[in-house]
Structure formats: C-alpha cells, structure tokens
Amino acid sequence: MRIKNTPVKYDFYFKNLIPGQSIDCVIIGYQNEELNILILNWKGTKVWSLPGGFIQLDEDMNTAAIRILNSRTGLRNIFLDQFYTFGANNRRNDDEVIQSLKIMNMNTSLAEWMKQRFISTGYFSLVDIEKCIPKPDILSEICDWKPISELPDLIFDHKQIVEKALEHIQKQINYLPILISLLPKKFTMKDLQKLVESILQKKLDRGNFQKKILKMQILNRHEKQMQGKAHKAPFLYSFHKKKYLDHLNKCIGFVYR
Amino acid sequence: MRIKNTPVKYDFYFKNLIPGQSIDCVIIGYQNEELNILILNWKGTKVWSLPGGFIQLDEDMNTAAIRILNSRTGLRNIFLDQFYTFGANNRRNDDEVIQSLKIMNMNTSLAEWMKQRFISTGYFSLVDIEKCIPKPDILSEICDWKPISELPDLIFDHKQIVEKALEHIQKQINYLPILISLLPKKFTMKDLQKLVESILQKKLDRGNFQKKILKMQILNRHEKQMQGKAHKAPFLYSFHKKKYLDHLNKCIGFVYR
C-alpha cells in the first residue's frame, strides 16, 4: 500500500493561503482488528507527519479540510469532523522544521512559510480503507497506513493530536456515525465487536454484545458467509442506515461506556 | 449588574497580536433557575457580542483565553475549555462591522484590524455569578448577564457559537465539572435538580433524582436551611470535590442523558 510521488517543483502555491493557520487530519481506518492512521513521510528524511494543509484566503475552514482529505485519500463524502484546535506557542519545534527543510533542499520562500508559527485545527475522518487511495503531498514521498500500536515518532505535536482524536472518538461513539464509517458494507457480528473493542480499548462479552446490538434493530441480516473454517458460518450484516442514525440522534447510549 | 466603562483612546494595542485569529468566550452562569451568558454591548450601538479577544504573538492560545476570561470577569482559576473553531469565510458580515465601527467613530488602524477575516476559536467557561465582576472591554460600555431564553440578537455568528457551546455542555455533563462550577458552595437538592434540568432541557422525577444523586456519595450534607416557607426546610449540600471529580473521570454516566 505504499505509493511513491513524482518529483514536483516547489512553487509559490502558498501565496493564496491564510498565514499562521493550518489543518491537520487524523484519518482513521480499520484493518486487521486494529485502528490504523494515515501518515506521511517527508522526502528524504525520517520525519513522519499527519496529512495537513492550509486554508485559502476565501475558503471556509471546513471546505479546506474536505479538500485536504480528498487530496490525500481520493475519497469524497466522507465523515469528517473537527475535534480540537492546537494553539500552544511552542507546538512546533523550530529546529525540527529547519533541519527537515534543509534536508529536503526546499526553496527559500516555502521554507520561510513553513517556519511561521501555526495554530492548527485538528479534523478526524473515518474511512473504509478498502476505498481509499493514499497519495503523498508536496512534502512527502510516502503515504501509508500504520496501526496505532505501531505509530513511529511523529513530528511536532502530531502524536498528541492523534491521542486527542482517539479520545474524542471514544467519547463520541454514541453520538457519531463511527461504526458505519469504518466497516465495509457487509460484516460479521464479530467484526463489529472487534471494532468496538478496539475503540473502547476493552473486551466485551460476546453473547451480550450480540443480543444488545440485535435488540437495537439497526442491522440488516443477510445470508451466511461460508468461510471454510471449522465452525458454524456467521451471518453477514449491514447497517440499516436510517435506524442507525436515528439511534445516534436519540443519544440513547449506543454501546458501552 | 450593569457596569459602565470609562472612555478610552484606541491605540495600537493590536500590533502585538496574531492577525486573523480570534477567541470568543461563552461565559456561562446560573441564576433564577436558568443558564445565563455574559454579553457585551458595543459603544453607542445596539450591537451585542460575546466577550472575545486576540492572541499575542508569543502567547499560547489557551493562555490568551484565560487572559480574556479574567479581564471580563475578574475571575481566576475558573473552568475553561475549548469547544469548537469557527472558520466559515462569511462568518462575519462585513457590513455589520463597518456600520458599527463607523458609529463608534473608531480610528483607522483599529478599524482596519477589525475588518480582517477572523477564524475564531470558541471557549466556554462555567462560573459562579456571585463571584464575578463583569467589566466591559475596549469596544463596549455594557457587560451584562442575560438568561439564554432572552438573549438579544448577537453580532456575526455569535448566536451559533452560543448554541454550539450549550450543545457541548449538554453532551459533556457526565465528563466535565459543570455542576460544581455553576452552583455556589452550598445549595439544596432542588437547586441541583433545577440546574441539571436547565442544562438537559427536560424535567426529571424529584424522588428518583434525589436517590440517584445521594447514592453516588458525591455530596456532603449540611444543616437544614430555614427558608420561612410553608413547608419542610430542605438540607443544604456541598460537593465532595474529590469524589465528584473521581466520578467524572470514571465516566460512569453522571446524571441522565
């Protein structure tokens, strides 16, 4: 799933941007029973960062976030929400910036731009990894999924941004369409349970989970899936989108806390 | 509770500020069985706005928010948290700004500053109204509490900012020290219930509320308070701060949803 970028010349593309204000995206997918996050490797360095970008002078901030998400993933109409704005004066370590920019042999005006103080608004997005085509940005040559248990060091305060985002979805699991966004169309009850467990970071009882979810009437049951495994084949399910969203709006308490 | 400002001359105090970035505060208090919000009236106009301000070049955004809160209320060590950043390109209506600045006879450089596009981060604060000494800012001459049911029109998107803040505390009542911040040291069970009801916007059963809260063991019971009313005198309570905060951290679900 690694995709290489073609060489670009750095131009003055940032002339049209709001200075001092950036966006960082925590793009979350679900794979191998674990949450994964999309991160970028800066050209010729060991620096990893979150996908991010800037806001155009006449652009809504939310629109900019959608644009950035789309340009890194190819996806449209994806769940995306703001969770926090990071405004500490020392959130970017200047040495880190200068060092990396030097390695990347960046032209002066872009380097100057990058050296500003930025206040950055964090957005998180929940995507189906299967549908996503990761694309590196102007600073990077690798754009790749990493499981949260194996994240490398990230530049600046990006690790904290990830942590804040994870905290946020944990608290919002009852209110936001988190589960429907992360699973493929059809899935087994076990898939759903593993996902919930990986978000809440705790084990749940299998029988009780199944009963609780079924009683909510938010799932459609489909044909059984033969897996060639030495046990009963599980049913496949899909979300009944309307009922699922109604449930969230009623804030009834979706799963566990 | 109205306080008039003395005349000030507008100076270049904003030279030291981050351009394009502002802070708006939704300062919430509890009075007459209703949530109240602190708002400002711009000099010589009918314009009402939230208390707000800007961030100094070398200042953390959170520090700026604390500074702004303190300068409007005189309070220190108050609960204050960020809830959303408002970045729509058209969130400020330019005509409104220009009109108001003209009426206020503002000098050119301040007017120019005010006409920028601002991305504004919303903070909310929960205060004991009794302890608060509202002070108008440089643009205003009145700084006053208004119950949320009787808010006047607010400038720009400030009404939406208030709504988002209220939504936020509703969702966070189980996680944030909302109740302890809004009530005076000692209060009756009825006071507490009315506060919770005014946040959740629904009626709760008196007997069940009392039992549920008492079972949590987060209150200290004090002497009864004789009110001169034609019925039994109620107990006074105060929060057992540690137990209350522990309860919130455990996210057990504090009251109702």
Next chain:
DNA sequence: ACAAAAGTGTTTATAATACACCCATGA
C-alpha cells in the same frame, strides 16, 4: 469424533421509572 466459534438462552444483579406515603412548616 472433535475442536472451534456461532447463535441463543438462563440466571442473577443492578438500575430506571412511576408514584405513594408521611413529615415539617407557615399561613
């Protein structure tokens, strides 16, 4: 036949809800 995991059922404990009862108080 067996192990493994699915689907469902049973039991017990805990919590939510509705509302009933008695008590203290001032008019």
Next chain:
DNA sequence: TCATGGGTGTATTATAAACACTTTTGT
C-alpha cells in the same frame, strides 16, 4: 388544619453481566 414541598419507600420494569447450552462446520 390545610396546602406546600421535602425526604424516603415500594413495586414494577428494563438493562447489564456472567456464563451455559446447542448448533454448524472442517479436519
């Protein structure tokens, strides 16, 4: 003595938690 609201109790229902039983499948 009466209306009012405070404090507490009880009965009913709903939900959570632990775990047991049966079924289906491939080896």
